Amino acid sequence: MDDTDAMGFNPNRKHVARTSDYLFVGLAALACGALLVWAFLG
Numbered sequence: 431m432d433d434t435d436a437m438g439f440n441p442n443r444k445h446v447a448r449t450s451d452y453l454f455v456g457l458a459a460l461a462c463g464a465l466l467v468w469a470f471l472g
């Protein structure tokens with residue numbers, strides 16, 4: 431028995447991407463782009 435057995439932690443579980451995952455990455459990329467534009471055009 432391991433210390434994560436009681437929690438039900440499965441490190442081999444397949445990750446299923448959700449729409450919110452893509453939205454979060456897109457918003458982060460947009461924020462980085464806006465910061466770059468702000469830095470160069472300041």
